[in-house]
Amino acid sequence: NAGVTQTPKFRVLKTGQSMTLLCAQDMNHEYMYWYRQDPGMGLRLIHYSVGEGTTAKGEVPDGYNVSRLKKQNFLLGLESAAPSQTSVYFCASRPLGRQETQYFGPGTRLLVL
């Protein structure tokens, strides 16, 4: 049982390049989330999914797209990376049920030059 895993752990991009971050969970959780964390700030929600095939915008969705084609995977895409997207990205998942808690991945550190 690996929990929530994120790929890659670290990546450097040039401005304008694209990339996809992968989040995988093996706990059969319904909900999945993508957050970004910037220095001196808490986590801010980018996008989330309440089930396979469904996604919704969070607090800071601009510049990102997501897909949840399989229940266990939640992909975060950057079509044209910008320096402002330099951040640490965390994925989380949680089971269905109002009083369930989130489980976080270890994070992906992204540097956009």
Next chain:
Amino acid sequence: AQSVTQPDIHITVSEGASLELRCNYSYGATPYLFWYVQSPGQGLQLLLKYFSGDTLVQGIKGFEAEFKRSQSSFNLRKPSVHWSDAAEYFCAVRNTNAGKSTFGDGTTLTVKP
């Protein structure tokens, strides 16, 4: 809209001293409240949570928190801090309907020997 304020950006305590980290929230109804801890380069680990019932909740690693509706607060406490408690601590409030969480900006705890 829900929000979380952690008034203290940085707190330093001596090992063995007591600790209190403050958290104030804004939410229209009774919220779901959480405290997480993050060590450098790591993901978030849940310390404790409040959904309903007893307003004093116990968590892992000897931490506890008290929900005070009248003060819109959910302060984290520990009677005797250990050097290994040095980390960043985040308070979060979750929307009971949509399941979206809002995080505070965090409090960095330094423990003096």
